Amino acid sequence: SKVVAVVPAAGVGSRMQADRPKQYLTIGDQTILEHTLLKLAAHPDITRVIVALSPGDDYFSTLAVSNAPWLTTVNGGDSRADSVRNALSTLADDEWALVHDAARPCVNHDDLDQLIAMTRRPGFGGAILATPVRDTMKRALSGATAQPVVAHTENRDNLWHALTPQLFPAQALLQAIDSALAAGVTVTDEASAMEFAGHQVMLLDSDPANIKITRPADLPLARFYLQQSLM
Numbered sequence: 664s665k666v667v668a669v670v671p672a673a674g675v676g677s678r679m680q681a682d683r684p685k686q687y688l689t690i691g692d693q694t695i696l697e698h699t700l701l702k703l704a705a706h707p708d709i710t711r712v713i714v715a716l717s718p719g720d721d722y723f724s725t726l727a728v729s730n731a732p733w734l735t736t737v738n739g740g741d742s743r744a745d746s747v748r749n750a751l752s753t754l755a756d757d758e759w760a761l762v763h764d765a766a767r768p769c770v771n772h773d774d775l776d777q778l779i780a781m782t783r784r785p786g787f788g789g790a791i792l793a794t795p796v797r798d799t800m801k802r803a804l805s806g807a808t809a810q811p812v813v814a815h816t817e818n819r820d821n822l823w824h825a826l827t828p829q830l831f832p833a834q835a836l837l838q839a840i841d842s843a844l845a846a847g848v849t850v851t852d853e854a855s856a857m858e859f860a861g862h863q864v865m866l867l868d869s870d871p872a873n874i875k876i877t878r879p880a881d882l883p884l885a886r887f888y889l890q891q892s893l894m
């Protein structure tokens with residue numbers, strides 16, 4: 664079956680403290696978004712890529728990649744989940760949606776391949792790239808205070824970081840996001856909607872270098888990881 668990449672890129676990236684949305688900052692001679700899109704399009708099983716953009720986006724049309732034949736755009740929404748659902752509503756019944764953050768240009772080919780290969784397994788219903796938590800995890804007492812204090816230590820066993828891409832049947836994912844949003848559930852990734860709808864989600868252990876560029880210090884780190892992958 665067909666795998667379509669969905670790239671939410673409609674965020675403003677306020678935590679980057681930059682003069683433009685973070686996906687348009689450059690690493691080498693390409694923007695973060697271009698690195699991400701070209702990584703996805705390089706996979707032989709990804710037939711097309713849909714990018715969700717902010718309706719006021721002035722940057723995308725200036726990129727060389729914007730005219731690529733495998734690429735289409737949709738308007739993003741107020742939240743990441745809304746942006747993803749706008750893209751999913753353009754997909755066909757037999758398509759798989761591989762949803763990947765614009766802000767994760769360092770995803771590597773082998774992990775992309777490990778995820779897409781799952782669609783050839785009988786009965787497969789969905790999976791995400793993930794990496795086990797390494798640090799000891801503290802839950803702080805709730806309520807914003809100047810100095811957070813520990814309520815308790817979470818059990819680190821079986822605790823994972825959810826990364827992207829996340830791969831699900833497109834229509835099942837669309838329905839899951841709609842029902843999760845309608846129920847007021849916080850949908851920070853696709854898996855959270857699928858879990859809410861009662862679907863099983865597989866965790867694929869993958870490279871933690873697949874960081875989401877969020878804060879200024881992440882940019883040199885991403886540059887380093889991208890250079891490593893070219894050597």
Ligand code: C5P
Nearest residue numbers: 671672673674740741742743746765766
């Ligand atoms: O802000 P955060 O890092 O969680 O965003 C994750 C991804 O979702 C980014 O690629 C961002 O551009 C995208 N996003 C979106 N629409 C929004 C908010 C975020 O497509 N309304």
